[in-house]
Amino acid sequence: MKKASLSDIALRLGVSKTLVSFVLNGKAKEYRISEDICQRVMDVAKELNYSPNRIAQGLRTGNTKTIGLIIADIANPFFGKLGREIEQEAARHGYNIIFCSSDENPEKSAQQIAMLQQSQVDGFIISPPINSEEQIRTLAKGPIPFVLIDRFIPEIDCNHIVVDNFDAAYTATKHLLSLGRRQIANITLNLDLANMKDRTDGYKQALRDASIEVDENLVKVLPFSHENKDVALAINELLGNRDDLKADAILFSTSKIGIMAIECISSLGLKIPDDIAVVSFDNTDAYKICVSPVTVIGQPLKEIGKTAMDILLNEIKQPGVKVKTQKVTLKTEFIVRKSCGA
Amino acid sequence: MKKASLSDIALRLGVSKTLVSFVLNGKAKEYRISEDICQRVMDVAKELNYSPNRIAQGLRTGNTKTIGLIIADIANPFFGKLGREIEQEAARHGYNIIFCSSDENPEKSAQQIAMLQQSQVDGFIISPPINSEEQIRTLAKGPIPFVLIDRFIPEIDCNHIVVDNFDAAYTATKHLLSLGRRQIANITLNLDLANMKDRTDGYKQALRDASIEVDENLVKVLPFSHENKDVALAINELLGNRDDLKADAILFSTSKIGIMAIECISSLGLKIPDDIAVVSFDNTDAYKICVSPVTVIGQPLKEIGKTAMDILLNEIKQPGVKVKTQKVTLKTEFIVRKSCGA
DNA sequence: TATTTTTGCTAAATCGATTTAGTAAAAAAT
DNA sequence: ATTTTTTACTAAATCGATTTAGCAAAAATA
Known part of the structure; x- marks a missing residue:
């Protein structure tokens, strides 16, 4: 059962491939094809169950209607949800998404970009x-x-969509302060990335604005490729001695860190928020059924996905045109649950 | 900066495109291209930073090195992890994956298949x-x-990879019985799907083998497109009256159900496992930091991903050859945590 | 020396679609 | 009656790569 091609339609009707292409691509009026022929083309196309070969279209037109998405790890619920929003918005415009998980590894992402x-x-x-x-x-x-999401690179002038990390962390930390917490720790990732740095800067500024001196020992910086043992080490440094807890609250800079940390805190026999309050960046289902539902800073994933596609589509539809780069900063949402001790 | 094509290399060297293609595709020996020319081709290719156009290759060869993956929802951690394994295994073989989330909607999946x-x-x-x-x-x-994963269709003879759902549910239910639980409920999805039916059948058989009559009121069947309110309804029917709990344990047939149910149970003020023990299909990070870490039936996602790709690659490499369909049933892993009351 | 085989390449066709360049015939304008 | 414009299509080129079909010249064999 060979798949029908556009040529088959032309052969069947004794007309040119050009004519068939014009008809099927809505250019009949422009090229003055008669109504009669148009109808016969449509009929045969339907009869042969013709569907276009997007590979051939892509080769000829230079547009494949495909977007490459490179994120850290599709299995990470934050990126899974983000990917879902992007996939949905892309599908709305007839675009496919090829997903690549970089594992935060630049060599890997370089290969993925090349591919x-x-x-x-x-x-x-x-x-x-x-x-x-x-x-x-x-x-x-x-x-x-292209457009960068979730994080950007300050020294490169390109499209990006990020949230106001400074403000979000500032707000979260201030909230903990308002609940009486004074020894607030922050577990974060390598500060070379602007979004992580902003999160920690916002946290520090909130402390300073409350006339609390920033204790660098309460800022735990994990390597980018952090695993359970890295998080456990940080938690043990902060809370390993239950008679001398170094912190009464922790701000997690990512939900991945938060989940691992909470698992560790629980295994230390500590209670959230009685012994240690926690707040985390990024909402995830896990946080709703947690030992103590977690107070979170949520990102507008739907808006990020839609904006990313909008930016791309705008550039794609005007090839060669130099478009002003778009740098979008979106607001986060602070969702108070039990974990902060509210 | 126009991208270099294979023709550019041929032009530069004054040789044919055919020769260049043979060299770049490892066919130099077969077509007796001299060592000297080979080296010069490789040098120029490197100098021009040539990389092949996979769209053109795909059109000519009929192979795009792309696999279409259709799952329910990439944002669902179970499918996110499964997708990750598949992506990884595909990348190992130079294949891209286009992800599509069907939302358990057959109309949508039909469109995705067509696309x-x-x-x-x-x-x-x-x-x-x-x-x-x-x-x-x-x-x-x-x-x-193609290969079906996670669930199969008994009346269609095609490749599939599933786990032994009957045995898994049987084991889980037996475990609950061994812990003294007698009023064991099961919250599941539309039983028209073989995997859901097997899970409930295994649960029922374990009860019968323990000489416990199956109480159909303890089997809650949710519509496929279940949401929080569907799960809440089921939980309220079982546990709404805390002086007359209808069940002392629940087996969740999916982690999606489990997460929503646990959230609901917590908001009823019930304790897991004191008031109600729970066991769930499918491991997820959320279950590790749960109010009470959840006992789970884990699926071998890595093995599923690898097997799926193996099956496909085997067929892809011999086009037109009628290959015997592969029906693979894998073992699950029972992971005991606190939620079952062990 | 004549014939056959091997060597080391080449041009052209092919993939399926779209775009470009064109034109015979009919209709309209002069 | 002659010239110009419009109509309704067409053939061929194009996209970038791979495959197919072929061949002149050199080397080997008879």
Whole structure:
């Protein structure tokens, strides 16, 4: 059962492939094809169950209607949800998404970018791993549109969509202060990334504004490729001695850290929020059924996904046109649950 | 900066495109290209930073090195992890994955299948929504390899990879019985799907083998498109009256149900496992930091991902050859945590 | 020396679709 | 009656790569 091609329709009707193409692509009026022929083309196309070959279309037109999405790990619920929003928005416009998980590894993301370029993707949506400046800079010099999400690279002028991390962390920390917490810790990732730095800066500024001196020993910086043991180490440094808890609250800079940390806190026999209050960036189902439902800073994932697609589509539809880069900063949502001791 | 094509290399060296293609595709020996020319081709290719256009390759060869993956929802951690394993295994073989979330909607999955066929995917990996028999049957008649995962359709002879759901549910229920639980409920999805039916059958058989009569009122069947309110209704029917709890344990047939149910149980002020023990299909990070870490039936996601790709690659490498369909049933892992009252 | 085989390449076709460049015939304008 | 414009299509080129079909010249064999 060979799949019907456009040529089969033309042969069947004794007309040119050109004519069939014009009809099927809504150009009949423009090229003055008669109504009669149009109808016969549509009929035969339907009879043969014709559907276009997007690979052939892509080769000829230079548009594959495919976007490459590079995120840290699709299995991470934060990125899973983000990916879902992007997938949905893309589908609304007839675009496919190829998902690549970089594991926060720049070598891996560079390979993925190369592979996606070979696949002639129309654009990229990238959550850049640390130390990926060079490959993003190269991308920015090329013709393919792209937009950074979740984090950006200050020294590169390109599209990005981020949230106001400073303000979010400031708000969260101030909230903990308002609940009487004074020894507030922050567990975060390598501060070379702007979004992580902003989160920690906001936390510190809230402490300073409350005339509390920032204790650098309460700021635990994990390597980017952090695992359970890294988080456990940080928690043990803060809370290992239950007669001398170093902190009475913790702000987690990511939900991945938060989940691992809470598991660790529970196994230490500590109670949330009685012994230690917690607040975390990014909402996730896990936080709702937690030992103590977690107070979170939620990101507008739907808006991020929609905005990313809008930016790309706008550039894709005007190839070669130099468009002003869009830098979008969105608001977070502070959701108070039990874990902060409210 | 126009991207270098294979023709550019040929022009630069004054040789044919054919020769360049042979060299770059490892066919130099076969077509007796001299060592000297080979080296010069490789040098120029490197100098021009040539990389192949996979769209052109796909059009000519009929292989796009792309697999279409259709699952319920990439934002669901179970499917997120499964997708991750598949993505990883595919990348190992140089394949891209296009992810589509069907939302358990057969109309949507039919559209996704059509779109992916237009994109000339080399194969499909599909977690079929309910009522998608017709589209799977049509796929089975076509030339493109595919494999069903997570659930299968008994009346269609095609590749599938599933776990032994009957045995898993039987074991879990027996475990609860061994802990003294007698009024064991099961919250599941529409039983028209074989995997859901097997889970409930295993649960029932364990009760019968313990000489406990199956109480159909303890089996709550949710619609496929279940939401929080559906789960809340079921939980309220079972546990709404805390002086007359209808169940002392619940087996959740999916983690999605489990998470929503636990949230509901907590808001009723009930304690897990003191008031109500719980066991759930499918491990997820959320269950580790739960009010009471959840006892789970874990699926071998890595093995599923690898097996799915193996099955597809085996068929892809011998097009047109009628291969015996592979029906794989894998073992689950029972992980005991606190929620069952152990 | 004549014939056959091997060597080391080449041009052209192919994939399926879209775009470009064109034109015979009919209709309208002069 | 002649010239110009419009109509309703067409053939061929194009996209970038791979495959198919082929062949002149050199080397080997008879």
